[in-house]
Amino acid sequence: MSATTITTRINGREQTLRVDNAELLLDLLRDRGLTGAKPSCEMEVCGACTVQLDGLPVSACTTLAVELDGRSVETVEHLDAGGELHPVQQAFLERSALQCGFCTPGMVMTAKALLESNPQPTRDEVTHWLEGSICRCTGYEPIVDAVLTAAQKMAA
Amino acid sequence: MKVAGQSVPRVDGPAKVTGRARYALDLTVPGMTHGAVARSDRAHARILSVDTGEAEAVNGVLEVITGASLAPLDLRFGHVVRDHPALAVDRVLYHGEPVALVVAETRRAAERAARLVSVDYEDLPAVMDADEALGEGAPVLHPERIERTKDEGLDQGGEALVGNLCAAADFGWGDVDAALAAADLVLEGEYRYPMLYGYAMEPYNAIASFEEGSLVVYSTAQHPYMVREDLARIFALPLARVRVVVPYVGGGYGSKSYTKVEPLAALGAYVTGRPVRVALSVEESILTTRSDGARVRARSAFAADGTLLARDFDVVMDSGAYTDNSPVVCAKLANRCFGPYRIGAVRVRVRSAFTNTVPASSLRGFGAPQGNLAGELQMDDAADRLGIDALALRLKNVVRPGEEILPGKRGIDADLPADLDLLTTSLGWPNAPEGRGIGFGISASDAGAHPTSVAMVRLHADGSASAAVGATELGQGSRTVLSQILAEQLGLPMEKVAIVAADTGVTPYERTTGASRTTALVGRSLMAACADAKRRVAELAGEGAEFADAIKAFFGAGGEIIGVGAVRRHGEFRKMPPFWEIGCSGVVAAVDAETGRVRVEQLSTVGDVGFAINPALVHGQDLGAATMGLGAALSEQLVYDGQTLANPNVVDYRVPRCSDIPERLDQILAQRQDGIGPYGAKGAGEGTLNPVGAAVAAAVGRIVGRYPRELPLTPERVWRLAQTEDARV
Numbered sequence A: 001m002s003a004t005t006i007t008t009r010i011n012g013r014e015q016t017l018r019v020d021n022a023e024l025l026l027d028l029l030r031d032r033g034l035t036g037a038k039p040s041c042e043m044e045v046c047g048a049c050t051v052q053l054d055g056l057p058v059s060a061c062t063t064l065a066v067e068l069d070g071r072s073v074e075t076v077e078h079l080d081a082g083g084e085l086h087p088v089q090q091a092f093l094e095r096s097a098l099q100c101g102f103c104t105p106g107m108v109m110t111a112k113a114l115l116e117s118n119p120q121p122t123r124d125e126v127t128h129w130l131e132g133s134i135c136r137c138t139g140y141e142p143i144v145d146a147v148l149t150a151a152q153k154m155a156a
Numbered sequence B: 001m002k003v004a005g006q007s008v009p010r011v012d013g014p015a016k017v018t019g020r021a022r023y024a025l026d027l028t029v030p031g032m033t034h035g036a037v038a039r040s041d042r043a044h045a046r047i048l049s050v051d052t053g054e055a056e057a058v059n060g061v062l063e064v065i066t067g068a069s070l071a072p073l074d075l076r077f078g079h080v081v082r083d084h085p086a087l088a089v090d091r092v093l094y095h096g097e098p099v100a101l102v103v104a105e106t107r108r109a110a111e112r113a114a115r116l117v118s119v120d121y122e123d124l125p126a127v128m129d130a131d132e133a134l135g136e137g138a139p140v141l142h143p144e145r146i147e148r149t150k151d152e153g154l155d156q157g158g159e160a161l162v163g164n165l166c167a168a169a170d171f172g173w174g175d176v177d178a179a180l181a182a183a184d185l186v187l188e189g190e191y192r193y194p195m196l197y198g199y200a201m202e203p204y205n206a207i208a209s210f211e212e213g214s215l216v217v218y219s220t221a222q223h224p225y226m227v228r229e230d231l232a233r234i235f236a237l238p239l240a241r242v243r244v245v246v247p248y249v250g251g252g253y254g255s256k257s258y259t260k261v262e263p264l265a266a267l268g269a270y271v272t273g274r275p276v277r278v279a280l281s282v283e284e285s286i287l288t289t290r291s292d293g294a295r296v297r298a299r300s301a302f303a304a305d306g307t308l309l310a311r312d313f314d315v316v317m318d319s320g321a322y323t324d325n326s327p328v329v330c331a332k333l334a335n336r337c338f339g340p341y342r343i344g345a346v347r348v349r350v351r352s353a354f355t356n357t358v359p360a361s362s363l364r365g366f367g368a369p370q371g372n373l374a375g376e377l378q379m380d381d382a383a384d385r386l387g388i389d390a391l392a393l394r395l396k397n398v399v400r401p402g403e404e405i406l407p408g409k410r411g412i413d414a415d416l417p418a419d420l421d422l423l424t425t426s427l428g429w430p431n432a433p434e435g436r437g438i439g440f441g442i443s444a445s446d447a448g449a450h451p452t453s454v455a456m457v458r459l460h461a462d463g464s465a466s467a468a469v470g471a472t473e474l475g476q477g478s479r480t481v482l483s484q485i486l487a488e489q490l491g492l493p494m495e496k497v498a499i500v501a502a503d504t505g506v507t508p509y510e511r512t513t514g515a516s517r518t519t520a521l522v523g524r525s526l527m528a529a530c531a532d533a534k535r536r537v538a539e540l541a542g543e544g545a546e547f548a549d550a551i552k553a554f555f556g557a558g559g560e561i562i563g564v565g566a567v568r569r570h571g572e573f574r575k576m577p578p579f580w581e582i583g584c585s586g587v588v589a590a591v592d593a594e595t596g597r598v599r600v601e602q603l604s605t606v607g608d609v610g611f612a613i614n615p616a617l618v619h620g621q622d623l624g625a626a627t628m629g630l631g632a633a634l635s636e637q638l639v640y641d642g643q644t645l646a647n648p649n650v651v652d653y654r655v656p657r658c659s660d661i662p663e664r665l666d667q668i669l670a671q672r673q674d675g676i677g678p679y680g681a682k683g684a685g686e687g688t689l690n691p692v693g694a695a696v697a698a699a700v701g702r703i704v705g706r707y708p709r710e711l712p713l714t715p716e717r718v719w720r721l722a723q724t725e726d727a728r729v
């Protein structure tokens, strides 16, 4: 199987990697101990594997690892690198926006990407943005509340 | 009370929002290999031979294991009947059944090789429909019947099991035929509840290894102690040498109850001597377990004043290829179908049928939603026909606190009239907004399962305390609630307590984490363990002594004090069920006349939980369960196209999305401290789901003028219903 050498930034750290051309981004991350992004549907419908690629939310289950070349990926593990939880993470805790937690890393990354592109979304905009993220536990309402709470925190 | 009753933050919250919480799928063990499953592409066939040569030739493959290659091991598991082989031996009974396990150094090699396993089959006639399966001349799936495991909590007895009858429940009281003959109104109808997939987002997975004569398994099992029993029997190991460890679980909802992929991973480890992970895809998980679909024929007889005189239920469940949990679902469906009403005459017959489809097992609320659809819709229909308000009709017949609905069982430990009042007030019944319909209903589930729980509390020298319990954390918040109980009982702050959970090698026995039992039953065993620990402290250092001082005085240096507590079917837990789980839910819905699309605009639930030890967590359970109910009401169903599943993925099997959530949500708590659990608590987590299907159907029926009898209410189905000219039939 052919492989490619790529230069990429993973959670702020630049690295040069040799990756199999067929390797998925999700496997690359998880094989390196970054298990926050989860595999579930593996067909880009549930959002459990969401990470940010150059700031945009992508499904790592359907992104090839070679696409990282020259780009920068951020995963949920990086959000509290400064020692403090990200406002989105704080809001998820405050609003009880998780149960089993399996969808949570993907939800948090999706929400963070939304607030970076639209810092003051309406409830409808949040709902629309989260349409591609499944949560089987919570009934979504607390998650939408958490995103709106995070928007307030970030504005403050 | 200081901590109990407070919405304290989840103890697992920080780990889960940072992505650091460990699920079975996130673990690796040194030397781990990967297993992939080759599956049957026939619904019913004899295996003539399996050619593994090509698969073995794939680079990185260590072993290709077939059922036949494992003789003399007996590969069958099952908590009620041991009829489910981990790998098919000489026959396959459904499309998707595991026929071989490939173990390889990488997942990709294993998967590639699994596709190269080639099986020579001789096709057998298949039966795909439950009614047909019970009819004359149907091919029989299990010609040789295996004896039940004789587990007191699971063996529900019933009629002789012949042909494709997997299980049956049959009981009643009063003279049903006389009541039907004498009634002013008799309603009769046939209702259908679909087969469902739980879609816990973490698919089934496990890692197994043999270490120093013990089998160690990390898995997604809800009930690790039951899995331990199956594994011990397959490998002829003592229970003491099987350790099943369950880290955080990515959703359960009953779909992870009982044994799933653990035997496959363990067989791989047994043959190769290496640790083996088996991690299924979502599609494979759908091919592993679904819920029982049901066809329900129901008759209800009423007097002109609305008195419910008699109910007659005849139910056939489609239970799939193996027994799994269907006998228990069958018994529960029978107990839960006629509703919490005072009824002079009842006749219930439920039959569970084997078919050549994915085996059915447990799913949230099992048995209750299937029967509730028919039972509650007939209450609504009767109200219309008798010219009585649907709430008044229910209030007239519903049991009062303490009354029995099943002879000899625990009386109802809830105030249903008060719950109905709270619910209908929230819904604005009977005044639906223009063009909208209101639907609501109730249910009572004999919850708690067999009440066996053991807990151990350890008091440490620095004044902190930990507890070991067998309950799994599925997201319901068990570790948080149990921490609160521990803190409350010992007078400690939350920061000084910890829960160690779900490791059969370390934590004491726990029957299951299901039937909404953890808060009530594990909670009570934990309270008993705290009391035992405190008694020891008093013995060592006198009444009122601090336990840190007692430890120091007794040991001099180091040391700890251990207390144990148990709940068993004895004393106040003698009468079954340990508690009733009430469902009391309703909706306001609209129907798009052109497309038939149903939009639920309001969802109200009453959580009759006795006491909410953590109200935020109860809220989460109530909304989450009711949302699953909405999925079943509106879109979820597994559909067979001939002998194969047409929609084994989450695109075509549609679970609720963010935009499906009603604009108005009202989760009401009724706290009357009337439960057997700590501080008067009962269980939560299933109740609000159970009446949702019927409630949505009733709301739709009130809009289109005819009550639906089959879920889910897809746009097409609703549109057709609205076109029908007939009056309500």
Ligand code: FES
Residues within 6 Å of the ligand: A038, A039, A040, A041, A042, A043, A044, A045, A046, A047, A048, A049, A050, A059, A060, A061, A062
């Ligand atoms: S696992 Fe990637 S979107 Fe579902």
Ligand code: FES
Residues within 6 Å of the ligand: A097, A098, A099, A100, A101, A102, A103, A104, A134, A135, A136, A137, A138, B201, B250, B251, B475
């Ligand atoms: S918290 Fe379990 S899937 Fe969202």
